[in-house]
Amino acid sequence: MQSVVRLVYPPQCLTCDAMTDADFALCGHCWRETPFITGLVCDACGLPLVGEGHPTSLCDDCMTVARPWSQGRSALLYGGNARRLVLGLKHGDRTDLAQPMATWMLSAGAPLLSPDICVVPVPNHWSRRIARRYNQSAILAKAVARGGGFTFLPRTLIRPSKTPLLDGHSRENRFATLLGAIEPHPTRGKEVAGRKAVLIDDVMTSGATLAAATVALFQAGAAEVSVLTLARVAKAP
Numbered sequence: 001m002q003s004v005v006r007l008v009y010p011p012q013c014l015t016c017d018a019m020t021d022a023d024f025a026l027c028g029h030c031w032r033e034t035p036f037i038t039g040l041v042c043d044a045c046g047l048p049l050v051g052e053g054h055p056t057s058l059c060d061d062c063m064t065v066a067r068p069w070s071q072g073r074s075a076l077l078y079g080g081n082a083r084r085l086v087l088g089l090k091h092g093d094r095t096d097l098a099q100p101m102a103t104w105m106l107s108a109g110a111p112l113l114s115p116d117i118c119v120v121p122v123p124n125h126w127s128r129r130i131a132r133r134y135n136q137s138a139i140l141a142k143a144v145a146r147g148g149g150f151t152f153l154p155r156t157l158i159r160p161s162k163t164p165l166l167d168g169h170s171r172e173n174r175f176a177t178l179l180g181a182i183e184p185h186p187t188r189g190k191e192v193a194g195r196k197a198v199l200i201d202d203v204m205t206s207g208a209t210l211a212a213a214t215v216a217l218f219q220a221g222a223a224e225v226s227v228l229t230l231a232r233v234a235k236a237p
Contacts, residue, residue, distance in 0.1 A: 013026055013030050014100060034080060041074075043062075047061070073229075074230070075230055082231050098139045098143040101143070102140060112226040115150075118195050119198050120154075121137040125163070142154065153197075159182055179212065182212040189221075198227070203230065204232050
């Protein structure tokens with residue numbers, strides 16, 4: 001039966017109509033157009049670094065801005081086909097992308113992951129969740145937890161107030177806007193107490209959202225927080 005289905009519906013590339021050898025895969029062209037992060041990376045955000053630095057080296061941003069989390073990793077640079085993939089998940093109802101994205105994130109995030117961790121998504125405000133019909137960070141977090149066999153805690157954090165979209169805002173404005181914008185859930189927040197948490201989001205730009213969520217996890221009693229994102233925005237050279 002499976003072979004018949006494959007004949008009728010052969011696997012196709014995640015971002016184009018080209019046929020692939022397996023489901024949830026990229027064709028050769030789209031793979032080359034997708035900027036996967038490999039090699040030496042910033043230990044706090046996963047941004048690729050040049051040279052042969054120490055494994056705990058930091059990028060310029062993470063040397064300038066204090067990060068409340070212990071370590072961070074990202075699977076992709078936000079650009080090229082990676083940007084199309086992120087926007088497909090975020091705004092295009094392409095929830096089917098979560099499975100392969102989680103696989104990439106599990107690979108990139110290997111240094112952060114251990115059997116005892118719990119996986120927590122960055123929350124969004126209820127109005128935004130209704131408008132999009134889902135929280136893309138929660139979908140990614142669920143897929144990461146399932147793929148790695150980790151505990152998934154989807155309701156640990158809440159976003160009581162709606163914050164404005166921050167595209168185009170300065171780093172300082174992003175941090176000021178998000179200060180205190182994320183809180184532990186009044187009853188479910190205690191589920192993270194004493195545990196190592198890995199915070200999941202789709203994209204890291206300035207890190208303001210992740211910082212606010214990390215502070216909220218520590219307020220809930222988390223013993224340690226690391227961050228894992230699908231994509232990292234890099235400054236233009």
